[in-house]
Amino acid sequence: MTEPNASDLAEVPAGTSAEQRVTRKGMWGQGSGDTSGYGGIVRSFERFPRTDRPYGSYFDEIVDRLHGLLPSVDLDHVVVAHDELTIFVPKADLLDVLIACRDDALLRFEVCVSVSGIHFPDLVGEELHAVYHLLSITHNRRVRLQVTCADADPHIPSAVPTYPMTDWHERETYDMFGIIFDGHPALTRILMPDDWEGFPQRKDYPLGGIPVEYKGAVVPPPDQRRSYS
Amino acid sequence: MTDESVGTVYVAQGGDWDEIVRGQADRGDEKIVINMGPQHPSTHGVLRLILEMDGETVTSLRPAIGFLHTGIEKNMEYRTFAQGSTFVTRMDYVAPIFNEVAYCLAVEKLLDMKVPERADVIRVLFMELNRIASHLVAVGTGGMEIGALTMMTIGFREREMILDFFEAVCGTRMNHAYIRPGGVAIDLPDDGLPRLKGVIDWLHKHLWEYGAFCNENPIFKGRMKGVATLNLTQCMVYGASGPVLRAAGYPWDLRKSQPYCGYETYDFDVITWDTNDAYGRFRIRLAEMFESLKIVEQCYDRLEATTGQPVMVEDPKYALPGQLTVGADGQGNSNEHIKHIMGSSMEALIHHFKTVTEGFRVPAGQAYVAIESPKGELGCHVVSDGGTRPYRVHMRDPGFNHLQAAPAMCEGAMISDVVVAVASLDPVLGGVDR
Numbered sequence: 001m002t003e004p005n006a007s008d009l010a011e012v013p014a015g016t017s018a019e020q021r022v023t024r025k026g027m028w029g030q031g032s033g034d035t036s037g038y039g040g041i042v043r044s045f046e047r048f049p050r051t052d053r054p055y056g057s058y059f060d061e062i063v064d065r066l067h068g069l070l071p072s073v074d075l076d077h078v079v080v081a082h083d084e085l086t087i088f089v090p091k092a093d094l095l096d097v098l099i100a101c102r103d104d105a106l107l108r109f110e111v112c113v114s115v116s117g118i119h120f121p122d123l124v125g126e127e128l129h130a131v132y133h134l135l136s137i138t139h140n141r142r143v144r145l146q147v148t149c150a151d152a153d154p155h156i157p158s159a160v161p162t163y164p165m166t167d168w169h170e171r172e173t174y175d176m177f178g179i180i181f182d183g184h185p186a187l188t189r190i191l192m193p194d195d196w197e198g199f200p201q202r203k204d205y206p207l208g209g210i211p212v213e214y215k216g217a218v219v220p221p222p223d224q225r226r227s228y229s
Numbered sequence: 230m231t232d233e234s235v236g237t238v239y240v241a242q243g244g245d246w247d248e249i250v251r252g253q254a255d256r257g258d259e260k261i262v263i264n265m266g267p268q269h270p271s272t273h274g275v276l277r278l279i280l281e282m283d284g285e286t287v288t289s290l291r292p293a294i295g296f297l298h299t300g301i302e303k304n305m306e307y308r309t310f311a312q313g314s315t316f317v318t319r320m321d322y323v324a325p326i327f328n329e330v331a332y333c334l335a336v337e338k339l340l341d342m343k344v345p346e347r348a349d350v351i352r353v354l355f356m357e358l359n360r361i362a363s364h365l366v367a368v369g370t371g372g373m374e375i376g377a378l379t380m381m382t383i384g385f386r387e388r389e390m391i392l393d394f395f396e397a398v399c400g401t402r403m404n405h406a407y408i409r410p411g412g413v414a415i416d417l418p419d420d421g422l423p424r425l426k427g428v429i430d431w432l433h434k435h436l437w438e439y440g441a442f443c444n445e446n447p448i449f450k451g452r453m454k455g456v457a458t459l460n461l462t463q464c465m466v467y468g469a470s471g472p473v474l475r476a477a478g479y480p481w482d483l484r485k486s487q488p489y490c491g492y493e494t495y496d497f498d499v500i501t502w503d504t505n506d507a508y509g510r511f512r513i514r515l516a517e518m519f520e521s522l523k524i525v526e527q528c529y530d531r532l533e534a535t536t537g538q539p540v541m542v543e544d545p546k547y548a549l550p551g552q553l554t555v556g557a558d559g560q561g562n563s564n565e566h567i568k569h570i571m572g573s574s575m576e577a578l579i580h581h582f583k584t585v586t587e588g589f590r591v592p593a594g595q596a597y598v599a600i601e602s603p604k605g606e607l608g609c610h611v612v613s614d615g616g617t618r619p620y621r622v623h624m625r626d627p628g629f630n631h632l633q634a635a636p637a638m639c640e641g642a643m644i645s646d647v648v649v650a651v652a653s654l655d656p657v658l659g660g661v662d663r
Contacts (some may be wrong), residue, residue: 022614047593047614081594081595081596082338082339082341082594082596083338084595084596084597086595110465111465111468112468113468113470113599113606113608113625113630114597114608114610114623114625116610116621116623116625117621117623118595118612118620118621119621131595131610133597133608133610133625135599135606137479137481140486140487142597142599144595144597163468164466164467165466165467165468165630165633167633168629168630168632168633169625169629169630172629189295190294190295191294191295191298191662191663192295192298193295200300200303201302201303201621207300207303207304207306207307222304222307222308223307225307
């Protein structure tokens, strides 16, 4: 938790979009007579701060190999945290990267175990993230590929031709986040009913719930309660 | 009954089967579309299978899921990290401990937290007992569906012994919320180890019965052998893991290859089979129960050696302040703790209130933790934005992934093989749909 000032903001590494830096103020008492001091807390942080080389472990090897195989692809946004490697992949190059990950003998990620989505409404132009978790059984390694797309243009190429097991995972990510995976053989809703409107896991989709009333006092539904973040 | 858009419709109730057979014979066309589920007993919950049949041969199978979707992942975004355990445990309700461990390991990874040794041992103990219980349900219900009803009755008898032990430790048979970020909710009770000894003895006495009933039973083998095959190439195509992959001969077990909770220090074997079929998966599950029992016995010794050691991180920011005890009115905070916060220390009351209602903060970032659940790779992807609630939680359930392979296992086979195929994948729809 730090006060934002000019020098703090100047620490943002070159190449990071300004929108990725998140600033949050206070927990409660915003604009009220609260004198506890909590209302003055301002936190500023990056969601996915880039990691500089060396990445450690086997991570350099994977990134170098991908650079060597696909020299024209921008794979510079790499995050290493908690012993996990995340590579941000431009969505136009996703299929090339996936094919390289699967077919190259030094990479050989046989399985894409999971496709998951994340919604960041405040990251303008890259609100929707698709997260691919790849597993190499041969080398006993894992890597995470992250692809972003804009809410206004929620298209990402489908991984199904390369990794057939992502079929249902992509359907679920479409169902929950509305990311359209171009080239998917049958991109339909999978968990929600076919005629459902809206994408439930998006942050602007309400959780719902029933306001609970007890002797005039009302307990609001969980999505309308006070948040500490 | 006829419907203009789909043609003749037969329903299963209130009619005479002979009429259906005659009516179908008149059509002179063997093609028939069958809707199996979602309330079919052999669909393990609420799975719907849409079968296109040519006579008794399946020409097309399409699984439809989502009937048990309860929005658990969405709900978790509105509760604290500690409350998350209570939600994930309701996903795959046959193996709830695994959901909790995967989730807690992911949260602990984001916190860079190391749990006490005894907590790890208790986690392993609970996971392995739960693995036996889950496999018992798999072979029990799987047997019941092909007429081996005794498999189910004795399977649930043994499972009940394990659930009784769970109940004695944490108060609930299922939906435990026992594994918490930072450790486990409560240590074993005073009679925990003798009770565990009783469970171990019981399992030693009875686990061999399943093999004696089935392994060489000609009817059982006739229904299971060469049925629902998925070879190694197909396993890779469908991303299969767990008993399905090991039945294709590949010794891949995350407990060995990417150990967690100290599994590298336990002595056990990875069981494989080379037949690619439902029978191989059944034999793997049987043998894995004995391997799990081996681990449980090692846990017994370690629990004896670590008696009295903490089961939750010492850091008061993360550990719930009140020790749980069992009183006359059930489980709750210990009396001493209530006296302390209500009677003597305002600061302790504030701390208790903040930890329980606000929870703890988890640094921004994301983590993916995969563990070997009884069904295969169970993954948990947790994203935090630095607040007290998860920003996003996604569970990668093995059953969800494996059901994709059902058409490949069933098309071209008989309709009776569909039941065996689904049972051999062991999907639990609570986990599939979440």
